[in-house]
Amino acid sequence: MFHGESERFSAAALLGAIVGRFVAHPRQSPSDLDQFEKLACGLIELLDAEAVADCAADLCAYPETPPGVFTALLEKGGRAARMVLERAPSLHAGLLRVTAEHGPAELAAAIARRETLDCRMIVVLASRGESEVLCALAANRRIHLDQAARRALAQRGRDDLRLARILLDRDDLSLDVEPLFLAADARERCAILLAATSRALSCGGPEPVSRPAPQILARIRQCARARDPDALAGALAEGLDCRKARTRAMLADPGGEALALALLTLGVDEELAIRIFLGAERAAPDVERVRALIALMRSIPLRAAQWLVAAITGAARPDRVVTPACQRVSVSEVGPARRKKGRRRGAEVGS
Numbered sequence: 001m002f003h004g005e006s007e008r009f010s011a012a013a014l015l016g017a018i019v020g021r022f023v024a025h026p027r028q029s030p031s032d033l034d035q036f037e038k039l040a041c042g043l044i045e046l047l048d049a050e051a052v053a054d055c056a057a058d059l060c061a062y063p064e065t066p067p068g069v070f071t072a073l074l075e076k077g078g079r080a081a082r083m084v085l086e087r088a089p090s091l092h093a094g095l096l097r098v099t100a101e102h103g104p105a106e107l108a109a110a111i112a113r114r115e116t117l118d119c120r121m122i123v124v125l126a127s128r129g130e131s132e133v134l135c136a137l138a139a140n141r142r143i144h145l146d147q148a149a150r151r152a153l154a155q156r157g158r159d160d161l162r163l164a165r166i167l168l169d170r171d172d173l174s175l176d177v178e179p180l181f182l183a184a185d186a187r188e189r190c191a192i193l194l195a196a197t198s199r200a201l202s203c204g205g206p207e208p209v210s211r212p213a214p215q216i217l218a219r220i221r222q223c224a225r226a227r228d229p230d231a232l233a234g235a236l237a238e239g240l241d242c243r244k245a246r247t248r249a250m251l252a253d254p255g256g257e258a259l260a261l262a263l264l265t266l267g268v269d270e271e272l273a274i275r276i277f278l279g280a281e282r283a284a285p286d287v288e289r290v291r292a293l294i295a296l297m298r299s300i301p302l303r304a305a306q307w308l309v310a311a312i313t314g315a316a317r318p319d320r321v322v323t324p325a326c327q328r329v330s331v332s333e334v335g336p337a338r339r340k341k342g343r344r345r346g347a348e349v350g351s
Contacts, residue, residue: 049078212267
């Protein structure tokens with residue numbers, strides 16, 4: 001072993017020993033705290049982030065760890081800093097806020113896993129764009145996510161299936177689940193469709209009439225005949241007034257229910273819909289699946305289809321896709337089977 005490596009090994013062993021002795025005593029005198037802080041900070045400065053991370057967990061769990069030790073661990077970065085941001089009981093609120101707002105995603109995700117977070121901090125974290133941060137926040141069952149935070153996470157879940165799946169597995173949240181439709185399993189989708197249908201029928205009034213734009217239908221038909229999925233995604237996006245990435249996701253979705261709802265909303269006839277469903281198949285055509293999708297288009301009220309498509313795509317034109325409030329479906333309505341499964345699976349995001 002080289003001399004430098006021997007010194008680092010000795011420093012790591014010494015740090016582990018003094019931390020073990022320090023946390024073994026429930027109470028510390030002021031002089032002991034001061035002495036430990038000086039010694040620990042000196043050793044932390046000598047070691048790399050991975051070497052000191054093993055001691056960080058014990059220090060975070062000990063209520064009398066001096067703040068200066070946490071500062072030294074944060075300055076090391078890496079796993080040690082993540083552990084402190086996630087587990088240290090008392091950190092300066094300004095430090096947490098700045099890191100949550102402007103820090104690297106891995107550090108913001110560590111903060112999102114803290115045992116307690118106030119409303120302002122949750123808002124800051126929910127406004128981050130990184131999936132790692134949003135998934136950590138959504139999976140944290142120890143904090144309270146208010147309605148605004150839940151709505152923000154659900155909207156992000158449209159484009160992040162991992163985040164959407166974590167939210168769907170949360171059996172303790174009151175949540176509108178329609179934006180998460182593409183991440184739902186078959187049972188959950190069935191429950192969402194049934195709940196939306198029930199609400200559409202209970203709304204009363206005349207059923208809306210689909211008024212497709214002829215030029216959009218012509219483009220859809222041309223793209224379907226050419227079997228050009230990218231151009232078809234563009235035509236659907238124009239017709240629904242939404243992002244092309246979301247219609248691409250519909251076309252790529254193995255279930256096909258969201259695509260069927262979109263085609264119904266746009267006024268696509270059954271013959272063209274069948275051509276599109278068959279064109280979306282990546283293996284041998286699944287005739288039973290196509291029949292089920294056509295049956296869905298025939299049975300679901302147009303009003304329910306319009307609302308669900310607006311929720312799934314985030315349609316920018318409410319005059320094209322009507323979204324009556326009486327059709328809103330919450331996570332509690334997707335059925336007890338889903339909630340039981342959610343309890344078994346949970347949502348895990350590693351530190």
